Amino acid sequence: MSDPVTWDAGLVSRYDHAGPLYRAYPGPAQYRDAISPRDLGAALENCGRLERPLSLYIHIPFCASACHHCSRTRLITRDRSRVQSYLAALYQEMELVSSHLQGRSSVERLHLGGGTPTLLDHGELAELMGRLRRHFRLRADDNAVYSVSIDPREADWSTLGQLRELGFNHLHLEVPDLDQRVLLAVNRRQNPDQTRTMMDAARALAYRSVSMDLLYGLPGQTSASFARTLDQAVAMKPDRLSLHRYLHRPERHAPQRHIRAAELPGRDECLSIFGSALHRLQQADYRFIGMGQFAMPDDSLSLAREAGMLIYGLQGYVAGVECDLIGLGASAISRVGGVCWRNDRDVERYRRKLSYPRLAADQGRVLTTDDRLRRVVIQQLLCRLRLDYRDIEQRFGIDFQIYFADCQAALRQMDQDGLIRLAAQGIEVLPAGWPLVARVCSVFDAYLPVGAQPVHAQII
Structure with missing residues (x-):
């Protein structure tokens, strides 16, 4: 996919509205059942028995201060006793999970996120990785993808040096904006020099x-201010750049109540920001990977896009094979085989559950055959920008046109509008549809009522 993306402002405006981003299907909104310990244990044991590769996500919820735009599960503290009690619960969870796996599955991907993982001191970081290596088969050859999210305000050279020695080889810099006026509006005091360092x-x-x-749609942002931010970002030459749209939901996320809706850029301004950014990044030789992610031509994501080896999940696009996902920590999501679950989002409840000891799963779901089928369809569209009917028919023993008869009218409309090309053999997402591929995927979502526009996140 080396061709430039086509930006059709009228088409984008018509199809841009809130909806799922499909980092998981079914999404956590469908995890409504109390998942049984037997289902969890059986899923983990089967993963270990078959030696399926693993992706581990570790959630560290602590932050030193509250950013007003934040929608994540986090706890504002520098109290080391609270950090230590959480880590003790996390280590208990590691032991419980690994007892089912029996050390048979290799960890091909690892992500340390939050919150602010680098609020852990050097000793805590070393112990965390030591525990992970004790309980899971982490790679030692530096060929796996072990990544960590960094707040440039809470890290320095020595921290990054230690993380590299501990085995991390990919770095995510959390930088909402580089404009001081915008950062002040979301209570984030950060200067560009910290990011450059x-x-x-x-x-x-x-x-x-x-x-x-980077985030767009924040209070005080304009097309002009974001263009300046993007110029600064491009000058730093990150291997990858991601643009995410801020979704204002103060009724759900308490920190956002400090932001007045009147201060936010309107819908047309947000679309203008993204359209201009798309043009600017392609000028700077970044390749559009999808879903707001961009990468340089020699980056592994760009190479995987060209080779058809992308996977899309909770950490966005990654290169390589699909793995079972195990999430450790409060709010972390797991998908192992056909079982999905989410840990309790409340940090204290999460800690108390593990003190019994038992796994901290709050809600979950055992996937149906229909869930699995639709998940494969959505993954192929997101990762390959095309869908082969015969492949789906052979894998699931269906007639595609009959099974998805209720989707045909919406697909024909998208074909007429130029988002996709329908053929007897399958679907191809056209360049004008690349930024809107999640909208194409939504046609196959069994949990979206016809005509509904649920509030999840903005597609663009």
């Missing part, structure tokens, strides 16, 4: 890739 440190320490995450 982390970028320089990562290169000197031979991290394999560095990504920068």
Whole structure:
């Protein structure tokens, strides 16, 4: 997919509205059942028995201060006793999970996120990785993808050096914006020099890739201000850049109540910001991977896109084979075989559950055959930008046209509008539809009522 994306403002405006981003299907909104310990144990034991590769996500919920735009599960504290009690619960969870796996599955991907993982001191970080290596088969050859999210305000050269020695080789820089006025509006005091310092440190320490995450739609942002931010970001030359749209839901996320809706850029301004950014990044030789992610031509994501070897999940696009996902920590999501679950989102309840001891799963779901089928369809569209009917028919023993008869009218409309090309053999997402591929996927979502526009996140 080396061709430039086509930006059709009228088409985008018509199809841009809130909906699922499909980092998981079914999504956590469908995890409504109390998942039984027997189902969890059987799923983990089967994963270990078959030696299926693993992706581990570790959630560290602590932050030193509250950013007003935040929608994540986090706890504002520098109290080391609270950190230590959480880590003790996390280590208990590691032991419980690994007892089912019996050390048979290799960890091909690892992500340490939060919150602010680097609020852990050097001793805590070393112990965390030591425990992980004790309980799971972590790779030692630096060929797996072990990544960590960094707040440039809460890290320095020594921290990045230690993380590299501990086996991390991919760095995610959390940088909502580089405009001081916008950052002040979301209670985040951060200057561009802090970000540049982390970028320089990562290169000197031979991290394999560095990504920068930017948010648009924040209070006080304009097309002009974001263009300046993007110019600064491009000048730093991160290997990857991700653009995510801020979704204002103060009724659900308490920190957002500090943001007045009147201060936010409107829908048309947000679309203008993304359209201009798309053009600017392609000028700078970034390749559009999908879902707001961009990468340089020699980055592993770009190479995987060209080779048809992308996977899309909770950490966005990754290169390589699909893995079972195990999430450790409060709010973390797991998908092992045909069983999905989410840990309790409340940090204290999560800790108390593990003190019994038992796994901290709150709600979950055992996937149906229909869930699995639709998940494969959605993954192929997101990762290959095309769908082969015969492949789906052979894998699931269906007649595609009959099974998805209720989807045909919406697909024909998208074909007429130029998002996709329908053929007897399958679907191809056209360049004008690449930024809107999640909208194409939504046609196959069994949990979206016809005509519904649920609030999940903005597609663009």
